[in-house]
Amino acid sequence: MWFQKEIRLVPKSRGYHIITQEILKEIPEISKISTGLAHIFIQHTSAALTINENADPSVRHDFESHFNRAVPEDTSLYEHTLEGTDDMTSHIKSSLLGSSVTIPITDGSFNLGTWQGVYLCEHRNHGGSRKIVVTLQGE
Amino acid sequence: MWFQKEIRLVPKSRGYHIITQEILKEIPEISKISTGLAHIFIQHTSAALTINENADPSVRHDFESHFNRAVPEDTSLYEHTLEGTDDMTSHIKSSLLGSSVTIPITDGSFNLGTWQGVYLCEHRNHGGSRKIVVTLQGE
């Protein structure tokens, strides 16, 4: 069984956001899969997807401050800065975190660990609505 | 053909460990797949999976020292430090490396390069036994 859907996420502010429920509510078809995989792909190069802690908001806050230190918004370091100080840094952060996550499906839902959630990593100051492609497969 | 199994890894010390054989011995079913994919997923947010050099132990040692420099255990940099200096740093390192790897299956086994192995990246000082979910599919 294959199922694929393009989803437009609600626009998010710059930073890290848990989107597990926003995705799940768009794919009720997952309940028909007892064993399978869910592939979630973002069609952008300045935002990313990752899996991390789903409870304490301070984790997402610390992600933002860490990546701002690790990839500093200093335009003297980059050539590609036409769209602003957050232009090239967003591309680099996005490849560090990745454009997709793949999650096991077990008994009709994501088989995540207790503390895991899917993050949208919004690196632009004004990223707008992001488009993702969810592909479900299994039996 | 689909096959899925939850595996508890033997507890590892902080650092980088090759677990290719520890996984393979749990999934003899892989021998029935001539063409397919293996998805290996860790259900934790303070440990990660990656693929890297499988021979020289100095590579794993250098991974540990690099990531300790890149994500310093300085609690003044983070809010989320309730569980110790290795708390927030473990979350960041884990998203940098990723929560899953996907490997081609060819002729009944992982189709890795000669020098490739699967690493468990244990970022906590006392991470304990980690749980992974292996999903095999193919024909």
Next chain:
Amino acid sequence: MWFQKEIRLVPKSRGYHIITQEILKEIPEISKISTGLAHIFIQHTSAALTINENADPSVRHDFESHFNRAVPEDTSLYEHTLEGTDDMTSHIKSSLLGSSVTIPITDGSFNLGTWQGVYLCEHRNHGGSRKIVVTLQGE
């Protein structure tokens, strides 16, 4: 439907290179898949694959300079330097970016965003021809 092929890439200079078309020309079979996934895997530990901006060459140039700063070629920092200053740094950069990408297939082709391309991340000074394994599946 499953399809798998090993591809030898044309040797690339150190740096970041768009290889979307080099891959697509090797897998005309993708046109038969209306809904599916493409998994692209590199069988090396000193080069990586990622997805990023496909238009402005300055983005790839800035990737090279960022990763050279973030993972400095200072052999006093590493034990594993037998093959030169670009030895251990290439292993670390490769795990930061990852050994595979997975892309949705829709209507017979990669369903990438407008600005997305597949990058070969060549971290060695003389990496030679790199081998990748492409696995297509779908219906």
